[in-house]
Amino acid sequence: MDRAVHLRSAVALAGRFPALSGVDLDVALGEVVAVLGPNGAGKTSLLRTCAGLLPVTSGEATVLGCDLRADRTQVRRRVGLLGHDPALYDELTALENVRFSVRAAGLGTERVGAALDRLGLVGRLGRTPVIRMSAGQRRRTALAVLVARGPEVWLLDEPHAGLDADARAFVGALVGEAAASGAAVVLTSHEPDLSVPLADRVVVMRGGRVDDVRDGGRCVAGAADRVLVAVRRDDVGVA
Amino acid sequence: MSARMRSVTRWVGASAVVTTALTVWLGLWVTPPAEVQGTLARLLYLHPPIAWVALYCAFGVAALSSVLYLWHRTRSLFWDRLGASAVEVGVVFTALTLVTGSLWGRPTWGVWWTWTARLTSTALLLVLFLGYLALRRVPADPEVRARRCAVAALVAFVDVPIVTFSVDWWQTLHQRGTVLNPGLTLKVHGLMAWTMGLGFLAMTLVFVWMLLVRYRVEALSDRIGDEELEVSLSERWAEGSTPVTPVATTPVTTPVTPVATTPVTTPVTPVATTPVTPVATTLRQPAGGGR
Amino acid sequence: MWRDALLVAGKDIRIELRSRVALWQVLPFAVLVLVLFGFALGPGPKALRVAAPGLYWLAVLFSTVLATQRSMAIESGEGTRDGLRLSGIDPAGVFLGKAAAVAIQLVAVQVLLGAGIVVLFDVHVQTWWLALAASVLATIGLSAAGVLYGALSAGLRVRETLLPLLVLPIVAPVLISGSRAWSAAVSGAVASGASWLKILGPFAAVYLAVGVALYGPLQEVA
Numbered sequence: 001m002d003r004a005v006h007l008r009s010a011v012a013l014a015g016r017f018p019a020l021s022g023v024d025l026d027v028a029l030g031e032v033v034a035v036l037g038p039n040g041a042g043k044t045s046l047l048r049t050c051a052g053l054l055p056v057t058s059g060e061a062t063v064l065g066c067d068l069r070a071d072r073t074q075v076r077r078r079v080g081l082l083g084h085d086p087a088l089y090d091e092l093t094a095l096e097n098v099r100f101s102v103r104a105a106g107l108g109t110e111r112v113g114a115a116l117d118r119l120g121l122v123g124r125l126g127r128t129p130v131i132r133m134s135a136g137q138r139r140r141t142a143l144a145v146l147v148a149r150g151p152e153v154w155l156l157d158e159p160h161a162g163l164d165a166d167a168r169a170f171v172g173a174l175v176g177e178a179a180a181s182g183a184a185v186v187l188t189s190h191e192p193d194l195s196v197p198l199a200d201r202v203v204v205m206r207g208g209r210v211d212d213v214r215d216g217g218r219c220v221a222g223a224a225d226r227v228l229v230a231v232r233r234d235d236v237g238v239a
Numbered sequence: 240m241s242a243r244m245r246s247v248t249r250w251v252g253a254s255a256v257v258t259t260a261l262t263v264w265l266g267l268w269v270t271p272p273a274e275v276q277g278t279l280a281r282l283l284y285l286h287p288p289i290a291w292v293a294l295y296c297a298f299g300v301a302a303l304s305s306v307l308y309l310w311h312r313t314r315s316l317f318w319d320r321l322g323a324s325a326v327e328v329g330v331v332f333t334a335l336t337l338v339t340g341s342l343w344g345r346p347t348w349g350v351w352w353t354w355t356a357r358l359t360s361t362a363l364l365l366v367l368f369l370g371y372l373a374l375r376r377v378p379a380d381p382e383v384r385a386r387r388c389a390v391a392a393l394v395a396f397v398d399v400p401i402v403t404f405s406v407d408w409w410q411t412l413h414q415r416g417t418v419l420n421p422g423l424t425l426k427v428h429g430l431m432a433w434t435m436g437l438g439f440l441a442m443t444l445v446f447v448w449m450l451l452v453r454y455r456v457e458a459l460s461d462r463i464g465d466e467e468l469e470v471s472l473s474e475r476w477a478e479g480s481t482p483v484t485p486v487a488t489t490p491v492t493t494p495v496t497p498v499a500t501t502p503v504t505t506p507v508t509p510v511a512t513t514p515v516t517p518v519a520t521t522l523r524q525p526a527g528g529g530r
Numbered sequence: 531m532w533r534d535a536l537l538v539a540g541k542d543i544r545i546e547l548r549s550r551v552a553l554w555q556v557l558p559f560a561v562l563v564l565v566l567f568g569f570a571l572g573p574g575p576k577a578l579r580v581a582a583p584g585l586y587w588l589a590v591l592f593s594t595v596l597a598t599q600r601s602m603a604i605e606s607g608e609g610t611r612d613g614l615r616l617s618g619i620d621p622a623g624v625f626l627g628k629a630a631a632v633a634i635q636l637v638a639v640q641v642l643l644g645a646g647i648v649v650l651f652d653v654h655v656q657t658w659w660l661a662l663a664a665s666v667l668a669t670i671g672l673s674a675a676g677v678l679y680g681a682l683s684a685g686l687r688v689r690e691t692l693l694p695l696l697v698l699p700i701v702a703p704v705l706i707s708g709s710r711a712w713s714a715a716v717s718g719a720v721a722s723g724a725s726w727l728k729i730l731g732p733f734a735a736v737y738l739a740v741g742v743a744l745y746g747p748l749q750e751v752a
Contacts, residue, residue, distance in 0.1 A: 015380040021475040077618030087613025091548040104617035207478025370696040386747045398700050405703040405729045
């Protein structure tokens with residue numbers, strides 16, 4: 001199965017609200033897709049749907065070969081979601097959070113140290129409870145959880161938000177690595193400058209559906225700038 | 240709800256009114272006063288039937304619908320609506336059971352309330368299912384609410400025998416024989432038995448009628464919800480723009496189509512070969528620790 | 531399931547050890563309830579001694595509500611709720627783990643309350659094994675029912691007010707059986723006291739079974 005995500009006219013509900021109003025999207029394994037769009041366009045809901053969190057009520061929806069309409073729970077341990085609100089326990093340290101998550105997934109704990117090392121969460125910072133960390137450090141901890149788990153589909157909701165320049169560059173490297181290792185990456189962003197160069201394709205969402213698809217900067221050499229101009233002109237990323 | 244169901248509802252309603260009126264007439268005017276309790280015994284044409292409806296019909300239906308909802312092969316919002324309607328009617332009937340029992344108890348025992356096993360467990364049951372109604376009133380997505388409520392009803396229902404058993408035991412160990420047994424003080428006369436039987440029929444019909452009406456209200460409000468969903472779905476779809484003239488090098492046109500008419504094909508772009516310029520592969524360890 | 535349960539229980543206990551909510555809030559609250567009952571019933575030692583088992587269990591029930599609320603608050607963040615669902619942990623394991631963590635806290639509460647009624651109300655327990663057996667069974671039942679209902683009201687904005695209304699009637703049999711068994715343990719009437727274990731045992735078993743079976747659908751609150 002080389003198709004990581006397959007959505008056809010997918011409608012997903014968040015409570016009584018049609019967060020996705022009919023999305024068509026295919027993402028191959030090894031591909032990076034950036035999702036742009038104004039606030040409320042359904043970017044986060046798209047990621048949550050792919051993670052098997054939002055119920056799909058009509059259309060087709062398959063992630064990693066699992067039909068989301070039949071069983072949403074099977075796909076969950078195979079994807080990794082970096083949400084707005086990092087899935088961390090405040091009282092636990094970065095080390096404990098990553099270790100809990102890795103053990104929960106049934107993986108060996110030897111991956112924990114390496115992941116923390118890569119995110120610079122070592123020494124005193126690694127032993128600090130998450131609640132005493134800054135927002136950026138918390139996000140890095142959440143990224144470390146993802147790195148340690150090594151999911152087959154990476155769903156990153158605004159991965160650049162709140163990170164310093166180093167960490168942003170690191171996100172870029174991470175995305176590239178994940179794709180190179182054969183995982184699919186879907187990331188949302190309000191910052192086309194950062195996300196478009198990383199992507200094979202750029203998807204623009206409006207009104208809970210895919211409104212436009214463009215090539216990303218990773219695909220066509222030199223296209224990044226032109227895409228940026230085009231996307232900017234559409235005023236994407238500004239509500 | 241179909242026209243046939245509506246006419247069934249009407250017929251059940253009409254027969255409920257007729258049988259109730261007959262019970263009242265027989266109970267108040269035709270039957271003689273009981274030997275021991277006099278006119279007070281007339282309450283017994285009503286109290287046991289109400290209790291029967293509350294404890295067996297209503298909560299039985301509620302428990303059964305919860306199980307059927309939770310079992311994946313019979314999962315349908317039909318069971319959720321039916322269960323919720325049954326609990327609602329059941330709560331009314333349980334309250335009536337307590338009130339009629341209390342009205343009877345005051346002249347008989349001299350107090351409005353005694354801590355007998357039956358009274359206590361009925362009161363607990365009322366509180367249990369009031370909790371269910373409180374939970375149901377919390378706004379939520381219908382499926383989520385249905386799941387939550389089915390579990391709550393089932394858990395409450397599992398509790399009923401435990402409550403009954405423990406309260407029974409608690410009472411017999413500590414208040415043995417302080418209370419009259421209501422069933423034995425009444426010698427049931429032939430006509431009285433008929434009236435009581437009619438009372439059971441009347442209350443059951445009233446229950447079925449209330450259940451049908453309540454179900455209909457529930458189904459209609461769900462339909463309004465569904466229609467609102469349709470509207471908000473098409474509104475949301477329309478938020479998207481008409482296709483913008485593509486400026487990017489390789490344009491991929493995505494025609495704007497209404498939901499679920501023509502599937503839009505989005506070609507899968509092959510994996511890029513241009514590598515990302517390697518940036519930092521590891522983050523520098525920051526000088527300071529956590530704030 | 532058991533491995534997952536251990537993992538979740540370990541995480542909850544570690545969080546508790548670090549935040550000390552049980553230590554600084556639940557335990558003092560339990561003692562406060564005892565003292566307030568003392569005020570309500572007056573200083574006559576006889577009335578207090580008779581009422582002590584009931585007061586003890588009432589205080590345990592209130593503490594159960596608090597401990598359950600805290601146990602759910604740990605998972606109440608948007609991220610952590612998703613995180614638990616995405617983690618791949620068996621829902622039955624989550625249920626057992628959280629119930630175990632609540633049970634451990636309730637044991638601490640009961641040790642303190644037991645000392646409390648001995649010191650404050652001058653109660654002498656004659657049959658220790660009976661009191662202990664009742665406590666163990668009741669603790670299992672209370673934590674299972676508490677966590678089950680906690681999950682039911684998790685994520686609701688009215689959680690704080692709804693949970694007591696839902697949980698307290700459900701655990702009424704524990705209050706009845708627990709206080710009767712303890713009364714018997716105090717007076718030494720072993721035979722009548724032991725029969726109450728026949729309610730506490732099934733109560734615990736039933737709610738453990740229901741929780742293991744139904745926690746999965748409850749977690750799916752989108």
